Amino acid sequence: MDQSSIDKLPKGWKSIPNDLGSDQTAFKGVQWGKAMMWIFLLSDTFIFSCFLISYMKGRASTVVEWPNPSEVFALDFMGVPVPLLLIAIMTFVLITSSGTMALAVKYGYEKNRKMCGWFILLTAIGGLTFVGMQAFEWSKLIHEGVRPWENPFGAGQFGSFFFMITGFHGTHVSIGVIFLFIFARKVFRGDFDTGRRGYFTTMKSDYVAIEILGLYWHFVDLVWVFIFAFFYLW
Amino acid sequence: MSDEYEHKLEAKSDYTTDASTVGASDIDSVPEAEVADQELYHSHSWWTTYVFSQDAKYIGVQYALTAIGTGLLGLVLSWLMRIQLAFPGLGWLEPAAYYQFVTMHGMIMVIYLLTALFLGGFGNLLIPLMCGSRDMAFPYVNMLSYWAFVVAVLVLLASFFVPGGPTGAGWTLYPPQAITAGTPGSDWGIILMLVSLILFVAGFTMGGLNYIITVLQLRARGMTLMRMPLTIWGIFTATVLALLAFPALLVGCLMMTLDSMLGTSFFMPAMVSLGEKLSYDGGSPILFQHLFWFFGHPEVYIVALPAFGIVSDLLSVHARKNIFGYRMMVWAIVGIGALSFFVWAHHMYVSGMNPWFGFFFATTTLIIAVPTAIKVYNWIITLWRGNIQLSLPMLFSLAFIVTFLNGGLTGLFLGNVTVDVPLSDTYFVVAHFHMVMGIAPILVVFGAIYHWYPLITGRMLNETLGKIHFWITFVGSYAIYFPMHYQGFVGVPRRYFEIYESPYIETSTLLLNQFITIAALIVGAAQLLFLYNIIVSARLGKKSEKNPWKACSLEWQTPQMPPEHGNWGKETPKVYRWAYDFSVPGAKEDYIPQNVPPSEVTGAKVEKT
Numbered sequence: 001m002d003q004s005s006i007d008k009l010p011k012g013w014k015s016i017p018n019d020l021g022s023d024q025t026a027f028k029g030v031q032w033g034k035a036m037m038w039i040f041l042l043s044d045t046f047i048f049s050c051f052l053i054s055y056m057k058g059r060a061s062t063v064v065e066w067p068n069p070s071e072v073f074a075l076d077f078m079g080v081p082v083p084l085l086l087i088a089i090m091t092f093v094l095i096t097s098s099g100t101m102a103l104a105v106k107y108g109y110e111k112n113r114k115m116c117g118w119f120i121l122l123t124a125i126g127g128l129t130f131v132g133m134q135a136f137e138w139s140k141l142i143h144e145g146v147r148p149w150e151n152p153f154g155a156g157q158f159g160s161f162f163f164m165i166t167g168f169h170g171t172h173v174s175i176g177v178i179f180l181f182i183f184a185r186k187v188f189r190g191d192f193d194t195g196r197r198g199y200f201t202t203m204k205s206d207y208v209a210i211e212i213l214g215l216y217w218h219f220v221d222l223v224w225v226f227i228f229a230f231f232y233l234w
Numbered sequence: 235m236s237d238e239y240e241h242k243l244e245a246k247s248d249y250t251t252d253a254s255t256v257g258a259s260d261i262d263s264v265p266e267a268e269v270a271d272q273e274l275y276h277s278h279s280w281w282t283t284y285v286f287s288q289d290a291k292y293i294g295v296q297y298a299l300t301a302i303g304t305g306l307l308g309l310v311l312s313w314l315m316r317i318q319l320a321f322p323g324l325g326w327l328e329p330a331a332y333y334q335f336v337t338m339h340g341m342i343m344v345i346y347l348l349t350a351l352f353l354g355g356f357g358n359l360l361i362p363l364m365c366g367s368r369d370m371a372f373p374y375v376n377m378l379s380y381w382a383f384v385v386a387v388l389v390l391l392a393s394f395f396v397p398g399g400p401t402g403a404g405w406t407l408y409p410p411q412a413i414t415a416g417t418p419g420s421d422w423g424i425i426l427m428l429v430s431l432i433l434f435v436a437g438f439t440m441g442g443l444n445y446i447i448t449v450l451q452l453r454a455r456g457m458t459l460m461r462m463p464l465t466i467w468g469i470f471t472a473t474v475l476a477l478l479a480f481p482a483l484l485v486g487c488l489m490m491t492l493d494s495m496l497g498t499s500f501f502m503p504a505m506v507s508l509g510e511k512l513s514y515d516g517g518s519p520i521l522f523q524h525l526f527w528f529f530g531h532p533e534v535y536i537v538a539l540p541a542f543g544i545v546s547d548l549l550s551v552h553a554r555k556n557i558f559g560y561r562m563m564v565w566a567i568v569g570i571g572a573l574s575f576f577v578w579a580h581h582m583y584v585s586g587m588n589p590w591f592g593f594f595f596a597t598t599t600l601i602i603a604v605p606t607a608i609k610v611y612n613w614i615i616t617l618w619r620g621n622i623q624l625s626l627p628m629l630f631s632l633a634f635i636v637t638f639l640n641g642g643l644t645g646l647f648l649g650n651v652t653v654d655v656p657l658s659d660t661y662f663v664v665a666h667f668h669m670v671m672g673i674a675p676i677l678v679v680f681g682a683i684y685h686w687y688p689l690i691t692g693r694m695l696n697e698t699l700g701k702i703h704f705w706i707t708f709v710g711s712y713a714i715y716f717p718m719h720y721q722g723f724v725g726v727p728r729r730y731f732e733i734y735e736s737p738y739i740e741t742s743t744l745l746l747n748q749f750i751t752i753a754a755l756i757v758g759a760a761q762l763l764f765l766y767n768i769i770v771s772a773r774l775g776k777k778s779e780k781n782p783w784k785a786c787s788l789e790w791q792t793p794q795m796p797p798e799h800g801n802w803g804k805e806t807p808k809v810y811r812w813a814y815d816f817s818v819p820g821a822k823e824d825y826i827p828q829n830v831p832p833s834e835v836t837g838a839k840v841e842k843t
Binding site for chain 2: 024026040044046148161202203
């Protein structure tokens with residue numbers, strides 16, 4: 001584009017709708033799948049926001065006292081109850097898996113098939129560890145008498161919100177883990193180098209798919225940070 | 235008019251330059267392609283061609299037929315309710331059946347007919363064609379979306395056959411009554427309803443992502459956002475609303491499912507039922523109302539915005555005149571969409587809330603009337619001095635404007651807390667929402683079907699049958715709903731399954747009830763004419779020429795009509811103008827399609843878009 005036509009473009013605020021609204025693509029150079037994942041995540045953000053806002057409302061309006069989180073979630077370590085011990089480890093593992101995912105994306109774009117595959121596998125194992133520890137925490141709480149409809153520590157809504165929201169998040173992590181394993185296999189098989197077609201979608205494989213999966217994985221981590229803050233620190 | 239013209243000139247894009255100053259090759263230039271041509275899925279078997287089709291056009295028709303089929307059930311349910319209301323002495327319906335029919339009628343019409351038809355049906359059919367794409371971005375997921383919708387419908391219909399029947403909680407499904415003994419379908423029916431809604435949301439999300447991304451990332455060369463037909467703007471904005479509003483419904487449904495099945499108390503306060511204290515304790519019924527209406531109000535616009543968009547196009551094409559204030563129309567659609575997230579609690583004035591909240595929500599509700607009124611004015615000015623063709627789509631569009639105006643005005647009454655409180659829970663509300671989100675969008679649906687039927691089948695619908703259908707539907711729906719306004723004013727309560735003569739209810743309303751029912755039966759029966767027309771014309775209708783309405787938008791410019799798989803043959807179209815170049819001074823024909831290059835119409839005084 002020459003200077004005279006650049007000068008004719010709108011300036012300031014007007015340039016934003018003008019740029020977004022220009023030919024063919026609103027997000028320049030962004031593969032459609034990536035944009036689609038971002039919009040899905042926006043929608044998913046609304047789901048988790050609704051959950052957390054409902055939780056705040058529920059917790060604020062119970063007639064019975066809310067259980068004390070630092071006691072309920074404490075873990076006995078060498079005979080001493082340590083608050084937030086398990087959850088700290090879980091959070092650490094999940095955040096670390098976000099780091100390995102980022103590395104997988106980087107190696108993917110470098111077409112370093114092996115490293116990419118290993119890091120995806122590492123991420124999957126991190127996610128699996130997280131889900132495993134969550135299962136452990138659930139069974140510990142259930143063992144102590146916490147149920148979705150009642151618990152010995154205080155308001156019944158505690159168990160309701162806890163199991164529902166961590167369960168919904170855990171489902172997200174599990175789905176992510178399944179896809180991570182599938183993608184690890186695809187990477188090692190070389191699908192993304194040869195552009196092999198998807199079994200269901202019949203679309204050509206492309207390394208951008210790993211970044212898209214990465215977006216999802218980072219989102220799941222980010223949501224966990226909020227759940228962590230609202231359930232364990234409040 | 236001249237001001238508007240100036241404004242357009244000022245808001246010019248940098249692509250189209252003045253025809254008089256540069257050579258022909260330059261004025262036809264369109265920016266380089268930004269994305270590679272889309273690779274298409276080609277079906278190989280009968281199953282993948284006719285059942286699990288991945289072609290958006292075909293999915294759109296599948297969506298539309300399923301939605302209309304479900305809608306017919308909703309229509310029959312309304313007949314049954316009206317007979318009960320008019321002749322309570324007959325003992326036509328049990329009270330439980332009446333409430334079940336009310337609930338199913340409401341939910342079917344709002345979600346499974348209108349939402350699915352506008353977004354799933356027209357969205358799939360029109361988005362790729364009008365944007366100049368070959369298909370949706372992710373056809374496989376688009377196909378899954380339709381089949382999730384089918385499963386949702388089947389689960390919903392299954393609730394008629396479970397013990398206790400479908401839920402009778404009202405379409406708003408308010409707890410605690412929705413899952414408490416005494417409400418019809420409180421154990422099986424409500425769960426199937428909730429599961430069906432969850433499936434619908436999941437399926438819709440898959441489709442909705444496709445609609446948004448196709449509009450944002452896969453348009454034809456030269457198709458800037460501000461050249462898109464308003465139909466696409468309406469469907470696009472409605473889809474964005476749906477993706478942000480349905481989460482609240484999903485969460486509400488999940489929580490109520492848990493309340494019902496696991497005995498959690500999200501929405502359930504401590505209650506005594508049938509002399510026994512229930513195990514529920516400490517939940518908040520109002521929380522569900524907030525979640526439901528945070529979805530429910532945008533839902534009104536999810537239905538209305540596509541209707542706004544489609545009617546703008548129909549008016550423009552059939553009045554042979556460009557749409558007045560295109561940019562204003564676009565911003566009004568976007569503005570209404572954004573505002574619709576800040577008005578939800580006006581459905582809850584009588585639920586009990588802080589007066590300041592009532593004040594806030596009444597204010598936002600009245601503000602949303604401003605962009606809406608702008609749209610109505612623009613439609614009317616579009617017609618002004620237009621070359622109005624009284625074709626069927628035009629008739630339905632005109633009927634829409636009147637009906638929508640009517641429903642909008644009663645909306646102003648109900649938006650104010652002090653007026654709403656006495657009118658709420660009367661037939662005035664029933665009349666209002668049926669006018670504004672029942673009749674008005676359905677009129678657009680009819681107009682749109684008469685308009686785009688040739689695009690799907692290559693044949694025209696029968697004009698005479700259509701005219702009969704139009705007049706019965708239009709006049710008949712006023713015969714149904716006008717009296718209801720009066721009934722509401724004199725205080726006839728809604729939700730009562732039988733209304734006898736009593737000191738509290740005017741005698742006139744009893745007679746009116748019979749009048750309304752007869753009108754409803756006739757209007758309903760007239761829809762059979764429409765169905766007959768659709769079915770028979772597909773085979774025997776008059777063959778349509780290629781662009782029967784002489785429209786400018788891309789869907790009529792495909793090499794074949796009806797368009798084939800991939801829509802555009804070898805090359806996707808290049809777009810040089812907006813979709814509204816009608817009756818341009820100096821042009822040979824009274825319309826210039828979007829893909830006609832400027833060098834072919836050098837004499838025409840085209841507005842720069």
